[in-house]
Amino acid sequence: MTNRLRSNRYFGGYNQQSLVRNGHMQGLGFPDGLLRSGKPLIGIADTQSELNPCNAHLGSIAEAVKRGVWEAGGVPVTFPTISLGEPNMLPTTMLFRNLMSMDVEETIRANPIDGVVLLGGCDKTTPALLMGAASVDLPTLMVTGGPMLTPRFRGRTMGTGTDARKMADDVRAGRMRPEEFFAAEGCYARSAGHCMVMGTASTMASVAEALGMQLPGTSSIPAPDSARLQAAHRAGRRIVDMVHEDLRMSQILTRGAFENAVKVSAALSGSTNAVLHLLAIAGRTDASLELRDFDDWMRDVPWLVNLRPAGEYYMEDFHFAGGLPVVMQRLGELLATDAMTVTGRTVAENVADAECFDDDVIRPVDRPLGIGAGTAVLYGNLAPDGAVIKQAAASSDLMQHRGKAVVFDTIQECEAQIHDPDLDIDENSVLVVRNCGPRGYPGMPEVANLPIPRKLLERGIDDLVRISDARMSGTAYGTVVLHVSPEAAAGGPLALVRTGDEIVLDVPARTLSLQVDDAELDRRRAAAKRSGSKFSRGYAKLYEDHVTQAHQGADFDFLVGRGDDAPHGGDP
Ligand code: FES
Ligand code: MG
Numbered sequence: 154m155t156n157r158l159r160s161n162r163y164f165g166g167y168n169q170q171s172l173v174r175n176g177h178m179q180g181l182g183f184p185d186g187l188l189r190s191g192k193p194l195i196g197i198a199d200t201q202s203e204l205n206p207c208n209a210h211l212g213s214i215a216e217a218v219k220r221g222v223w224e225a226g227g228v229p230v231t232f233p234t235i236s237l238g239e240p241n242m243l244p245t246t247m248l249f250r251n252l253m254s255m256d257v258e259e260t261i262r263a264n265p266i267d268g269v270v271l272l273g274g275c276d277k278t279t280p281a282l283l284m285g286a287a288s289v290d291l292p293t294l295m296v297t298g299g300p301m302l303t304p305r306f307r308g309r310t311m312g313t314g315t316d317a318r319k320m321a322d323d324v325r326a327g328r329m330r331p332e333e334f335f336a337a338e339g340c341y342a343r344s345a346g347h348c349m350v351m352g353t354a355s356t357m358a359s360v361a362e363a364l365g366m367q368l369p370g371t372s373s374i375p376a377p378d379s380a381r382l383q384a385a386h387r388a389g390r391r392i393v394d395m396v397h398e399d400l401r402m403s404q405i406l407t408r409g410a411f412e413n414a415v416k417v418s419a420a421l422s423g424s425t426n427a428v429l430h431l432l433a434i435a436g437r438t439d440a441s442l443e444l445r446d447f448d449d450w451m452r453d454v455p456w457l458v459n460l461r462p463a464g465e466y467y468m469e470d471f472h473f474a475g476g477l478p479v480v481m482q483r484l485g486e487l488l489a490t491d492a493m494t495v496t497g498r499t500v501a502e503n504v505a506d507a508e509c510f511d512d513d514v515i516r517p518v519d520r521p522l523g524i525g526a527g528t529a530v531l532y533g534n535l536a537p538d539g540a541v542i543k544q545a546a547a548s549s550d551l552m553q554h555r556g557k558a559v560v561f562d563t564i565q566e567c568e569a570q571i572h573d574p575d576l577d578i579d580e581n582s583v584l585v586v587r588n589c590g591p592r593g594y595p596g597m598p599e600v601a602n603l604p605i606p607r608k609l610l611e612r613g614i615d616d617l618v619r620i621s622d623a624r625m626s627g628t629a630y631g632t633v634v635l636h637v638s639p640e641a642a643a644g645g646p647l648a649l650v651r652t653g654d655e656i657v658l659d660v661p662a663r664t665l666s667l668q669v670d671d672a673e674l675d676r677r678r679a680a681a682k683r684s685g686s687k688f689s690r691g692y693a694k695l696y697e698d699h700v701t702q703a704h705q706g707a708d709f710d711f712l713v714g715r716g717d718d719a720p721h722g723g724d725p
Contacts, residue, residue, distance in 0.1 A: 158191065159194075159265055159718065160188065163265035164178075164265065175188055183228070194228050194230065195229045195392050196261060197229055197269075198231075198260070199232065200272055205274075206240070207238065207301075208236055208278060210346065214298060214382065217389065219389060220389060221392075225393035227392070234253060235252065237249050244595070246275075246276060247429075247597050248696060251708055251709050253285070254288075254708075258284075261291065262720060268292040269392075270295070273295065274358075275347055279297060282295065283361065284434050286402060287402050287403075288437045290402050290403050290716065291401060292395035293366070294366065295366045296367065299358075300354075300355055300469065301344045301347065303349055304349070312348070312349055312350060313352070314626055315462060345377060346377070352626065357430060359421055363410075363413045363414040363417035364411070365406075366402075368384060369494070369503040369504065370475075371384040372476070373471050375472060391496070394497070402438075405494060406434070410440070413492055417484070417488075419526070420483075421456075422458065424628075425543050425624065428447055429703060429706050431706075433707065436708050437712065438715060439715050444538075444541075444638075444704040445530060447528055447530055456526040457518070482507040483518050529541065529544055533664045533667075534674070535666060536638060537645075538639055538645075538704040539638050539704045540665055551617075554657070555657045556618060556655070558650050559576070560586075560587070561585070561586045564603075571606050580612075583620060584619045588684075589640075591702065592642045598623055599629070600621070600624075601635035602619065602625045620637060622703070623635060632658075637665075638704040642684055643702060644683065655667075695709075701713070
């Protein structure tokens, strides 16, 4: 058995390299013989960073994982990775997700580790860890950092981007004093942890559990709760067993696992960002997953989890209602229940004994918040490769809509002109912003929920059909068609729309069409200037040259496909 271990190939034997390697590891304080003893070496990928406050507490979770690894007879070592903090990074953390995945992949592959525990939390850290680790395919287990405690301000809960925007509006309009505004800042993040509504981070943590990559019931444990340290300790024990069982990511990340993740994200009314991330993770495996699958799989799924932004409650409430095992148990045969998970058992076995403690937070299937309210995938001459819309966030009266386009070439132009009282726009208009896709911006920022003109807001109109090649925040709202593919900057037809063109959105029919005939579109295409490269060097240049389109998950073209754990250039 021990000969199978990667670590044994590095630390065993009597040669110069084994002396140097063992010697250096003994420099950590490990006693002699420890790494020659055939104990699995477990790498713990730590995304702790004070530039990423959502993940700033992961060091304590790493310590708990280590205790579990030691207890089970493994040797734990932590290693840092790039960390992507949503609130602070520009232009958008999405620009760096693939870079982080490369860091994770190459660090795992290049080092003598036998199994990996991935510590993530903030939005992009979870998918980047899974993407990178999947490309090496060692026994791997994920522990996310958990949601923050529910913030309270003056007797009320808060904590979404929507709350922040409202307070910013209130203070500018004189409805809130600056002192109150500053006091709200102090309450906004009540503890360590990721955002505590069903935004992108909570969606991805849940998705990681639904994929079978986290221990059941652990993704929702609040960040500062001691139960999270207990779960991390158990994860440490379990990864050692997974190495002995040689239970690898490729046995867990099957098409059935992705089906489960997609369906669970619909039952959660989760973030549209999960679409991109799941496509990118699947792209690193043998499991086929296409944008079209999301629509097929989500159609019949009941929306069960009543969490903000679409519902009422917070992650803490979700956890104490029973968390994800209840959701998966209730979805029952809608799921691929025979999918293998990190426990070494199937989904069906993991959730058999799940119990719900609050049926208003996690609805029974006969009392859902909606059916098929997940992400719909639209096709048409404006989005030949697809576009998505989050139905739970959209206005029902706009789901079938015909209107004239008001087009902006950049988000900056849109923001500068949208509130101009002379702008020719009304409640029937369709607001289009382009050049915000993966290549165009670059990095596909979360700007798709474009601002509503003030003159319409003053008339009580708070939603318009909006279309772009951007993403939107998991906490955003509106009838927003996003991820239009191909994007304008890659020559997609979105580049050809002109103000005044008619656009028809029909969500029930899953279509998005521009009412301009092909001959005219061809003329426009021939006359269009293709924008050249924006960058001459560095990572942005690499990104611009190699990012794939939204319907492919916006991974790099050269990262797609299954990798393995053999060091580049062969074994030592
Ligand atoms: Fe990090 Fe929301 S900002 S999870
Ligand atoms: Mg977010």
